[in-house]
Amino acid sequence: MSTAVFPPLIELSGVNKHFGDLHVLQDIDLTVGRGEVVVVIGPSGSGKSTLCRTINRLEPIGSGTIRIDGEPLPTEGKGLAKLRAEVGMVFQSFNLFAHRTVLQNVSLAQVKVRGRGRAEADARSRALLDRVGLASQEDKYPAQLSGGQQQRVAIARALAMDPKALLFDEPTSALDPEMINEVLDVMRGLAQEGMTMVVVTHEMGFARASANRVVFMADGRIVEDRSPEDFFGAPESARARDFLSKILKH
């Protein structure tokens, strides 16, 4: 599987970032191909969330370059906004717009950013809500939904922009165990359809089954970058072996 060739879509090279004295990202080189699913795992504080957030510049970087579809990431302003519309993001805490209904959440950016008409946007939103199994909930406010439902709306909202890639920043970490699967089901479906995905997660089952590559991070560095079979079967580094032994026990 790891030998499959994907034309590059997201390219990070020599990326460094500091939070004060803390060197959270150290010389990160990472290429994600079109249609590829890359799962980023690692202990907390390893920089994996920060890495995910630099890809659409929610976190600015200190040095290095990030390219999306060959274009360097603009620093601010309209150019950056335009690029962000091409890269969807799903957050740990869902971040649905609390003052808008489910339907409005999915339609808002289609209308305001993509310039679609209200009716066209709503039709698209309804199709996507149906797809994530929430067609009957469109008039509810986010606070009236369960965590798993909110996260599925958030995925629909990101998909509504027809993004080139989706970033998932620990999408199931804030969910009750019984709701994790409904979100993972949607993500598995997307992976099978060939959506380009970068997924920061602790769900090893998802990594094993759906990832093309597993990237293991520790202390701000990429320690391993291999196929899931190789990584879970025979981790090369002591750091990864230690990590896996701790989380796979239960």
Next chain:
Amino acid sequence: MKVLTDNWSIYWHGFVGTLELTVVSAALALLLGVLIASFRVSPVRALRAFGTGWVTILRNTPLTLLFFIVVLGLPRFDIVLPFFTFSVLALGCYTSAFICEVLRSGINTVPPGQGEAARSLGMTFGQTLGLVVLPQAYRSVVAPIGSVLIALAKNSAIAGSFSVVELLGTYRTINELGYGIVWTFVWIAVGYLVITLAISAVFNLLERRTAVSR
């Protein structure tokens, strides 16, 4: 009661003068307040610095001094406007600094994830603020903005010292006509109460409406 009925037209003119000053200055203050608040949270450093400077200077200058600066200072640059306009400028700019800070604290009550989600969908700074952040800040700023506008209504009395017809200034005329000072002021106070209680009522209504839509 005689003070009021005998001098109804003087009182009425003063009352309308204060009302006009309050309404026009409030409109200017709200407009500038939103603008300066957006400067203060903008990603552009120069705008942030301008916003901080605006608030620091206007909030820390006594309002009377600000009136003097506007009324005596601007004509030196050949800007000659009616006293009413000068007063609106002074009151509006002064109050905008307070409105700005109220809005900014309201913006800070909105979880940062809301803005991040908006930006990650490709919304510009203006869209993020206008469509996502400010509507959610609204609920928590309604009550304090009411207080700021009530303060504005009362502050407008200073304009009376600068040849603008307003409620407090009417006491001079009425006093010259020989009416008792105490009752003159009681009716002036009632006039202010009518305006400030009206502002309170409007903002109570706004607050109740946002509470329902939650």
